[in-house]
Amino acid sequence: MVYTCFNVDISNNIAHITLSRPDKRNSMITEFWNELPEIIQDIDRNARARVIVISSSGPHFTSGLDVSSFSQTEITDPAARMTARLRAGADFYGFVKNMQDSFSCLENCRIPVLAAIQGGCIGGGVDLITACDIRYATQDAFITVFETNIGMTADVGTFPRITKLIADGVARELVYTGRRMLAEEAQKVGLFNQVFEDHTAMMAGVMSVAQEIASKAPLAVMGCKRMMNYSRDHTVSDSLDYIAIWNAGMLQREEISEAMTANAEKRPGNFVDLPPIKNVIG
Template sequence: MTTTNTECFEVTIENRIAHIKLNRPEKRNAMIRSFWSELPSIINKIDTEAEARVIVISSTGPHFTSGLDVSSFGGSEISPGGTGDDETAKRKAKLTAGQAFYNNVLGMQDSFSALENCRIPVLAAIQGGCIGGGVDLTTACDMRYCTEDAFFTIYETKIGMTADVGTFPRIVKIIPEGIVRELAYTGRRIHAAEAKEVGLVNRVFADQSAMLDGVMEIAREIAANAPLAVSGCKRLINYSRDHTTADALDYIAIWNASMLQTSEIMEAMTANAEKREGDFAELPPKRSLGAA
């Protein structure tokens, strides 16, 4: 087992499962400036170096996360307004601030897209409040699980903002559009039972301990399968979600023509028959351009 700590996270890798914990419970795991660089760095390292077969993201304290910590950002990073002494200065300042705001949002979006783009399944285990940016984060994960006391809220609306870090492009592909519109327009909380009913979460557990036990068991089931097959499933599910049926069918055929491994199929069948763990090939580490 290996454990590393950053300002916002504790990362443990054991038995081919990477467990990433938001680790600022005294601050309700608010997303400070370092959060946005640490998360993609952790995810990309696990993926690039093929350190695990599954990633679980959980949290500490009473709430999963209270969302973006606005106080940790400068004014131009969260507000596209501008100031100046005369009209020309005001115009230039507004343009500069607008570009800075745009670039900052793109960077924050990339932080959560890392979860969706990595080759490894990402499971979110949510307790208490999943507020604002927490919804952006968890909708970028492959699956979501929560405790009975959990709730989700697109809270940006309540503070005069429009959610912009990834909620809308993803949540409309998870739950019915009418429910999305209601949650977005009102900013109301959707509690665990309703979240399960509409398909936002896969399963609801009595408490955080039971949830982590259950999610880790699911992670172990995933980790027991051939990593190349699981990675292919994630790639093709994402592709199918975003393309027509005809395009997806063609892509699946091309994928298997190049990626299908007869040896992995035979090993899986033999391992199942012999009731043992499969001896599968791991995902190959990613190589950067120019690597020897």
């Protein structure tokens, strides 16, 4: 499959998705919002990989939303202008919900998603990486909730997620000011797991982590992601109950036995892949 905004490579149980418009600073045009969920859902629904890595090409990870690609033609007819104005709120709501869903698919898919960030991660880029499971960066990387600087309130996912990742006061300063947070600071506050010298070193390190994750029992990793997300959004009591119910239905003793035997024999485990997600017939 050929995409406008991405290159996709799947090998050794790792799906590597690369933003592929470096000449445009990997800005998020209309095709971006349609292609990303299509790619993620295909990988997840058809169990094509055990881990997803999202990286980018060129000097910057992404410049965020390409506002020019969504510009509208000026309406001169008064009646038509009134109709457009009345529809604008509902149209905009649906438009934003579609973009939100494009990033929520990263959080909702069954397998871990790792982000590898170089250079600028601006505006919508912050929405994207906060929906991922783990974030890595190069020394020259930075993030900025740039929407504040152009009179907007970020609406695609940064606010509900970033305060679950870093201290509330730090997040508030970041979004109120629209300032740049450099990679070193982002690592200190816990947003980035690790900072690498350059893109080559980062990709080697991220792929090593991805390979480690891919070597584990997929069902166990899926359960970990599900429990981490659930626990983030629920009480301790509810989360403890949910993990007990989850394991009562999902725990596979054969996988546990294979993992223990493989560790003892110092060999890769022979685990069952996640099943494809079947479409409902009817």
